[in-house]
Amino acid sequence: MLRIETEAEQAFRREVRDWYEAELPEDLRDLTFRPEPAQALGWYRRLSQKGWIAPHWPKAFGGMGASPVEQVILMEEAARIGAPELPTQGLNQIGPILQRFGTPEQQARHLPAILNGDVIWCQGYSEPGSGSDLASLRTRGRVEGDEIVITGHKIWTTWGHHADWIYALVRTNEELPRRQGITFILVDLKLPGITRRPIRTLADECEFCEVFFDAVRVPRANVVGILDGGWNIVTALLDEERIQLGAPSHALRALERVRRMARALGPVLGASGRLRLAEAETEVAALTAAFLQTPTEAEQGRTPDASSLKILSTETTQRVLDIAQELAGAAAPLKSPASVGGTVIDFSELFLQSRRLSIYGGTNEIQRGLIADRVLKLPKGKRP
Amino acid sequence: MIAPTPEQVLMRDSLIQLLGDGVSRMRGADGGPPDRAVWVDICEAGWPGLLLPEASGGWGGTAIDMVMVLEGAAATLAPEPLIAALATAPLLAACGTEPAHALLANMLAGQTVVLPAEMAISPLAPDGGFVLFDAPWADVAVIGAGQGDGFRLVALSSAEMEDAPLRRTIDGGAQRILSLAAGAGRLLAEGPKAAQAFYATRDLLRLGAAASLVGLVARAFALTVEYLGMRSQFGQPIGAFQALQHRAASMHVAHAAAWALVCEAALAVGGDKERVACAMAKAKASATARGVLKDCVQMHGAIGFSDEYVLAPLFRRAVTLASAFGTPEACLAELGCEG
Incomplete structure (x- = not known):
């Protein structure tokens, strides 16, 4: 995040960093894959007890009601320490759907179970x-x-x-x-x-x-x-879902890989490698800026351009991981991460996994069609 | 995306009105002395003081004010050196010396045009040189050189620039590559504090250029979307073809990302990440302008290649501005060294 942080935001960042350093188990750091529930749920529950598991949920439903800046601070600090990716279907998808469309009984039964990591x-x-x-x-x-x-x-x-x-x-x-x-x-x-x-x-x-x-x-x-x-429920929430899909968490995680690789390469990185690193930093900064600025748009009564954010987020992550592959040289196809100079570097896993980003949540081709139709208001093509 | 406040909209619109249609003035330029009538109006309205504190006779505006105004004004294609003036006034004010103070007063009054020249890579000056964009406008060029205690900020008069060849740029302007002989020019300030003010101005130049580039992208893209809806081939508007729709969507996303980064960089001015943020904004806006403007020309077909259509001067201005006040390559190279 480039903007000047307020004193309260700086204090929150220090709190998050210190807490992660103290609480995140060593065996959950720097994983390249999303750990299975049996492995990850302890950490999920720890975050839940701390009150940080649902930054974007309203306080009324047990969330943090966090500002976009606070959300980004949490993501940046998680990427920095290599915190694991957690299950998000409950937090980002069905949770918000039930908050808006669920009956009080459905909300009471399911929302606490999502927050607690019970379901x-x-x-x-x-x-x-x-x-x-x-x-x-x-x-x-x-x-x-x-x-x-x-x-x-x-x-x-x-x-x-x-x-x-x-x-x-x-x-x-x-x-x-x-x-x-x-x-x-x-x-x-x-x-x-x-x-x-x-x-x-x-x-x-x-x-x-x-x-x-x-x-x-x-x-x-x-x-x-x-x-x-049901169709109205899906479409009504697509935009909100895509804003979460547009969060820079994946891109920040990918950028951390590139930074570590650059540090490990040291002087061998060379001028062209440094340009690649700078490009990765710039692209992620732009995505973070777009994410931070999205709610402002919503607040002012304009439709958030969620499809753009989804494309930007997923393609930025993929671009950063392309750069990681370039910097990795002969190590690019290595299957497992390796420890170099006290830092764990992933060479191929995140790159392979990132193929799914532009496919899920509505493919990026579908998103481009939506932008053409809804944002740019281009003439309708011959579509069903 | 950050939207301008009502005050910023008023400021921007009054500037746009003042600048009018810049294309005619742009085409009139042949490298010779430019017509200063509009520039005098701009100065009389107080614009070069946008970022100066009110105590120094300015408006006390912020970096966000600057990017909002410049983004909007870019599409007028006015040839007047507005970005340079906005960014240079705080530098002269920060010098705290008599020559700098006098220069600032003349500049604000519209009598003297003061432009910064920046060290840049050019095959025409392989040993290094200071590139002065919009050179025909410059009565005085400001150059910063050296480091720490050895830093010197000097002013060259137009007579001292004459030996450097004037080379026309594609946007109707012209540049010179200046060299700084030992003892040449008039000393405005020296030492680390002056260096700090100089680098802060360099950040503002980059940010201002980045905002203007995004404004050029916005205008060219709006024209393109309009054209896609209007132009019919094969019995339907070409904007109905998916190949063009998806490209247009990609251009829209690229523009949105660049504008978000420019606004974010403006929120970083004055903080620890100012230098990094402004370099990133300039690199991103330049790369986006180069990419999107090319696609705008392509999607217009032959009319896009015609000088009679406004896309041509937009394209040429964008290409010029992308290389001015820090090339994207230089900005990225700097980031790589610090990161």
Whole structure:
């Protein structure tokens, strides 16, 4: 963050740094992958007890109600010490959805469990035939009295095999136009009829899975919003989700890799390497600036340009990791991180993982289409 | 993105009105002495004092005021050396010497145009030289050289610049590469404090140029989006083609990122990260201008390559400004050394 920090912000940064140094276990520092729940949940709960697990949630729901500057301070200090990436589906996706659309009962049941780390959530949107064209989804939800009976197949479900609950989109009405027959529903993954199969990724880890529903009976009280009204919930929250996808946390983490690599290379880095490092620093500074300035825009009644932020964030991270690959030289394809001069350097893992950034949360091509349509108001192309 | 306050909008709009259509004045320039009528109006309205404290006869404006005003004014393509004047006034005020004080008074009155010349890489001066942009405007060039106690800030008169060849730049202006012979020029200030003021002015120059570059990008991109909606081929507006839509979206994102960084750098002025922030802003804005303006020309097709359309002077000004007050390459190289 480039701007001059207030005294209170400086004090907060010192507090965060000291606390991380004192509390973050050594075996959770500088990991290149997102640790599995069994490994990460202790740290998740520690952050939760400290009150720092949900900086962007309103205080009324147990969050910090943190300013954008405070949020960035937390991200910068986490990147600096190499704190692990934590499960975000609950904090960034279903949490905000329930805050806005959930019943008081749904809020009381699920929000504290997200904050405490008692329940891990995953997202059931994509299907084998429905990716960018999400409204074509075919998983059925048949209403039977007080229950919805779900049959179908979800895929690319991040952390689905580690999750306790899934929030899913199911088709409850075949008669209505395709966007109007979709229901948003919360499903306990322990229910009978659910099978999960992990899928190995390009980065050689089991990041996501398939979820099969075979006549799974879910209480109708688990519907969020109204029956057949799920599409409105998804679109209403896409912008807020994308602002969190637009946070500079990944980019800061990637930049820290480049800095460490540059330090390890020392004088061998050379003039061109220093230019690359400076470019990485500049790109991340621009992203951080854009993230910091986004709420100002919202406050003034203008629509936050969330698609731009999502593109900027994901492509900045990817650019920084391209630079990391360039600086790594012959070490670029090394599979595992190595310790050099007391610092852990990751060569390829984050680079491989970062391919997903421009695919998830609406591909960057979808985002560019949205910008053309909604922000630039270009003429409609021949799209459905 | 930070939006201008109502006061900043008023300031910006009054400046835009004062500058009018700069393109005609730009095209009139042939490297000879420029017409100073508009410049005198600008000075009489008090603009060079924007960043001076009120006690020194200025407006007490902030770096954020400066970027808001310059971003808006850039699209007028006015050839007057506004960025340099805004950034140089605080330097002269900080010198605390009689010659600097007199120079500042003349500058604010619109009688003397004082422009900074900066050390820059040029194949025309492989041994090093001080590049003076908008050279035909300069009555006095200010040069800072040396380090620490040996730092000297000197003023060269126009007579002392004449030997350096005047070379036209593509935006209608011209540059000279000045050298500083031992004992040449008039000493304005020396020592570490003067050096500090000099580097602060260099930061403001970079930031001001960065804001102007973003303003040029904004104007060129707005024209391009308008054209995409208007121009029809194959029976539909070309803006309906996905290939162009996605490129336009990328240009929009690039512009937004550069503008966010420029505003952020303005919030860093006066703090520990001022130098880094202004260098980053200049590097990013320059690279964005070079990239987006080229795409704007491409997406206009042949009309984009025509000098009769306003895109041509916007493009040439952007390319010139990208290399002025710290090239993006030099700014990044500096960052690499400090990082």
